[in-house]
Amino acid sequence: LQPKITFGKVTRAILDFLTRDTMSRIELPILLPQRLLDNRRSGILEEFFDDLLNGNFHSYNEALARAGSIGLGISSPYRVAVVDAVGEVQGGDTLYMDILQETRKLIVSHPFAPKNIHSRIRGNHIVLIYVAEHAKSEEQTLFRNIGNTVAEGMNRGDFYVGIGKTTNNWQDFKDSYSQALTALEIGKTLFPSGKVAHYEDLGLYRILCQIKNKKALKDFMEETVLPLVEYDARHKGVLCRTLRAFLESGNQQETADKLIIHRQTLGYRLRKIAEIVRKDLNSPKDRFDLYMGLLIMDIFDPDHL
Template sequence: MEIEHNLGKLADFSHRLQQAVIKTAEVHTIVECLRSFTSLTSLYSSITEPSFCLPAVGEHGKDMLKEAEELLERQPPTGRKQIRLTLSGGHTVFLQPVSGLGHVLSYIGIAAKKNETCGENEIFIGLLLDYAGKTAEQLLLRKLVLDDRTSDVHASLVHGILFGEIPHEDQMLAQIGLPSLSAGHYLFVSGAVILDRSGQQDEGFSSKGPNQDIAMLLRTLLSTHGIYNLLLLHNNVIHLLCIRETFGNRQAQWEKVKQSLRKVTELLMKSGQLRPQESLRIQAGFGHMKASLRDAAQSYREALDAVAITRMLQERPAGSVFYEDMGIYQILKSIGDTARLIQFVQSHLGPLLAYEQAGGTSLLQTLDHYLSCMGSKQETAERLFIHRQTLYHRLDKLDELLGSDYLKPERRLCLEVAIRAYDLVKEEMQTEQAM
């Protein structure tokens, strides 16, 4: 009888849910239906939409939601499997993952006190959440597909903008759908998002579909963070134009945009529910903020340079990088003539590199730290985790190889630049030495 009773209640809930969604196709409607049916606190935690708690019980509800989200952060990926969390206030939270495009994008859940749950009741709650989660997935997928169709109209514009093919800026803004502003202005920043997959893959595996899913998710995340965007996916690279309307201080607004771009990249990396044998690394590079759409092409070249520099400096880069943070590497990368960079490195660091190649101590690292510590022997020794006496021996060797005047301003500057240049051409130089 109990089973039949619960089945009847499930059918009733399913009917109520369908009727509610027909009237208002929003996730909030699903959560409200869940709350009213169970009389329990219901939660919604999302990376693409604002999270909320029903009923909105003031600070207590916010604290409950915040704690649940913090615990979720530490949870290993579970796919579609429901999650049970125990909160400090004595509540138990049951969460149903809501998936879309192969990614877990949100969770819908119920919070109950200990005396409100028992074995059979927990099973029933799980079934309710399964119904609610599937309904939420249908709404979410519908929204993502509609957004994708809208973006397809703009895709043909992205190539022209990022490669500088803009005959008339006002006309291009109108084609994008951006109205002319009587007050304030638009900010533009271009980006390149690299999707690197590694690991075993099934025979016949194509990354086209998964990459398209990530592109759709990226578009949604950017929109959620208030950044209008156009993107174009080609192979494993998402070419991106971000647009933000601003009325205040331009630099302050840019800092907010950077913070949003970092957060979006972080969420994009966390959202992937990949097969255990496969790993995905996402690296996003962004150029300078521009006040004109015509300059978006320059921002795009800067974004590509930021990615290229980071990939030269790091073995397996991931996350977001900004061209403006590349420092001296901006100039070194722009030279483009690798042979000239190698010649510059050899002329200033040649003796040190030859000494190390012959099996000597790593004096290049010692020199780098010594210069960055402004000649402080104590700080240099601490950074290198060596005794002061060991450092003195290395500094004597540096004097011998470089000459005692290497700390004079002009020579010091050349050495510091040469060390950074070596980071970019190290692989080429090592290849030449091996031949």
């Protein structure tokens, strides 16, 4: 009996042949340039990761077969990170892409870069996929060091990183990528100096970002903290800062110590705040509403809602 040959088997055989590490040692009638082989492998890798991040696989076996054909394992826990290290560029799309490519090379070649790291340029961002073998605190240090190197090498100060949750299976890559994008955008707002934001550390911010009805967010701000913002703007006051410190502490003496003011001064400010926002600061619900209003204000400009 002749063995049954399918299109899928032929495709996998060709991909395996073209990307095999030992290919350069095989004697061929016509030697293919190494650069052509490297470009071919790079293209296959990028196509695979695009499908993985877009959720284009329909089964575990399909994803596993594609990964195996290029010598990758996807059963280990991975993380997806999205990097914005370019900012605004004067000089057109070509220069922008050149900077992205050079930044990408600096990141993946850095001695502190995570092991088994794969990179992909998607739109204006550099997407990194790597085995999750470090604690979050260690990743913070790793990416800060990489960011310093990129800033020196590219003479650019911007370096923001958003990191999604660790994957448990092949289906989680799409979610981790989406989470990394969310973490990046929130991090750029909360940390203007440039930091690393893990999606799972963003708490209520990540829920607020999922709300599509921006008018509802603006209305909520107007009903809670916007009157206080406007009062501070007119009087060059610090009542918003005082309210945040009080809500995050919950204790008047700790709040007074943090703000370096007398407790009586704090008491006066809290009474003034309650009068302006028309809320009871002794009510857990009112305190929660006010804190939510402050969080919305952190990531959304009320004039653009």
